[in-house]
Amino acid sequence: MDYQQLVNNIKLWGSELGFQKTAIADIRLDQHEHYLQKWLDQGFHGEMEYMARHGTKRSRPHELQPDTIRVISARMDYLAADTELLQILEDPDKAYISRYALGRDYHKLMRKRLTRLGKRIEEEIGPYGYRAFVDSAPVLEKALAEKAGLGWIGKHTLLLDRSAGSWFFLGEIYTDLPLPVDQPVTQHCGSCSACIDVCPTQAIVAPYQLDARKCISYLTIELHGPIPEAYRKPMGNRVFGCDDCQLVCPWNRFAQFTAEDDFNPRHRLQNSDLVELFCWDEQTYLARTEGSPIRRIGYERWLRNLAIGLGNAPTSEAVLKALRTRTNYPSALVQEHVQWALQQHRAH
Ligand code: B12
Ligand code: SF4
Incomplete structure (x- = not known):
């Protein structure tokens, strides 16, 4: 099979399904596993017990979904036009609600689209192993997206991209297909704090x-x-x-x-x-x-x-x-x- 051609198609289908960018990562997250453990050891997760519950499943995709060797990572922008949020933030009589929460919940919408992408691949190549996630299981979404080249993790810990900023959600498909991987991008936070x-x-x-x-x-x-x-x-x-x-x-x-x-x-x-x-x-x-x-x-x-x-x-x-x-x-x-x-x- 021509996996490079398949990846080109996946990116095309991804954009037809409303994703602004789709790219491929392998599943090695050693450094992130170390950072995650340190974060948990320091108690930074507070009451989010689900962050500590799954052992190494979160940082080792194949332990969550056996046979996984690649991850298709996808970005969907959520910034709505015509929202004067800075004005609201500065007006103490107004309620500031964060941008991601002004409309419909993203989880279902994105997962449905990712599942459609998974099925589209199946139509092309026949049965294969895959599972779609959108913050719905222990997955290190930002680390995987960074590996896939969807952006870099900024100092605020969110993923950001030079031409898109950070107002986007992430989702992914774990798969057993040996897809050629994309390259990470360089960091551009520089000395900004x-x-x-x-x-x-x-x-x-x-x-x-x-x-x-x-x-x-x-x-x-x-x-x-x-x-x-x-x-x-x-x-x-x-x-x-x-x-x-x-x-x-x-x-x-x-x-x-x-x-x-x-x-x-x-x-x-x-x-x-x-x-x-x-x-x-x-x-x-x-x-x-x-x-x-x-x-x-x-x-x-x-x-x-x-x-x-x-x-x-x-x-x-x-x-x-x-x-x-x-x-x-x-x-x-x-x-x-x-x-x-x-x-x-x-x-x-
Ligand atoms: C738990 C969680 C939270 C927690 C903790 C955030 C956090 N930084 O962990 C809270 C409730 C605070 C939160 C808040 C928000 N969240 Co949130 N959250 C998550 C969740 C479920 C897990 C994140 C995680 O893995 N944390 C574990 C820790 C260890 O990761 P980390 O802090 O990012 O640290 C990483 C790096 O910074 C690096 N690192 C750590 N230490 C060091 C040290 C050095 C020296 C270096 C170089 C690197 C490094 O490695 C770590 C592991 O990768 C993800 C969904 C998912 N399943 O991934 C969404 C997710 C990260 N959240 C998201 C969003 C939108 C938000 C908010 C913007 C919502 C809002 N407006 O209120 C805020 C932003 C706050 C912020 N500055 O991060 C999006 C982010 C999309 C994007 N563009 O990056 C995600 C991906 C959900 C999604 N599916 O789209 N969130
Ligand atoms: S880390 Fe970001 S989202 Fe959290 S309180 Fe600070 S400015 Fe707000």
Whole structure:
């Protein structure tokens, strides 16, 4: 079989299926395995127990999916046009929701497309071994994408590309086909440290090393209990995820807008007042976050995060009134965050 021709076809089919770039990596991740272990040893994963659970499966693709010898790595851009997010971030009455979460959840959409790509290959060559993933199993997605040449891992630990920045998702197909591999690209962070300097909670503790326990993305999405007080003020109005390290990255000047309608903002989430979102009842929350990544945290943590945003907002009748409607909300977690927020306004 002409595997080089097959790879050329895979890239073509990948782009027809909406991927901006598709490339091939082998499965040796020795150095990344070492970094992953160090990260876990330092406890940087916090409560994300799933990061520690799978032994070496995450860094050894063939232990997750036997017979895997290559990985087809794919990138899909998610940056929506016409979102004035910097303006929202700077307006303390507004709720900042990270860019990846404004539209539909990416997992299902991308996995379906990758599975179609897998099937397209099958139509061409007959039965072969493959399995598609999008953050759906222990996979070191960024390391594999870096190997495949989809970009380099930046100091903020995200994958970025010279002509596309970092506003994209990653997914992959593990396969037993002996495809010719692509070459990694060179690193282009240079002496820039903008992401490290801008991080509101100093979560990037050294270049390429993120203490997730301090990252606002972790605090607002992964952490189940109370958000430690030390991080509440620095969170500002970031109520779901955080983009600061990407917003400041000079390579994101070159980012392209997404072609996927599904990633466009829904329900005006790109421009909503904190008060308005905090006043949604649970039914409204469930209805408006259907199919969105925001659904994952549930209503209680949604209120927890918004209470912090309201604690950091300028004091006004509307803010105080909204907070007071929740002082007896039947959740100790919400009540405590509401009390903290009211305290911020009393302190003024
Ligand atoms: C756990 C996780 C998180 C955690 C921890 C992040 C992290 N850096 O690990 C939290 C909740 C904080 C998080 C946040 C976000 N995430 Co996330 N997350 C993941 C997940 C599930 C695993 C990442 C992982 O393997 N971590 C393990 C640690 C060890 O990896 P690492 O910190 O990147 O370290 C690597 C390198 O930096 C290097 N390294 C480490 N130390 C050193 C030291 C030196 C000296 C050197 C040279 C290198 C080096 O090796 C390590 C291993 O490869 C992936 C999906 C997946 N299955 O891969 C998505 C993923 C990384 N997340 C993604 C996104 C979009 C985000 C957010 C932007 C969402 C948001 N807006 O809020 C933020 C960005 C925060 C940030 N600066 O990283 C995308 C990133 C796409 C891209 N362009 O890179 C992914 C790939 C999901 C996807 N399928 O698209 N995430
Ligand atoms: S996402 Fe925000 S909190 Fe997390 S590392 Fe980047 S700037 Fe820091």
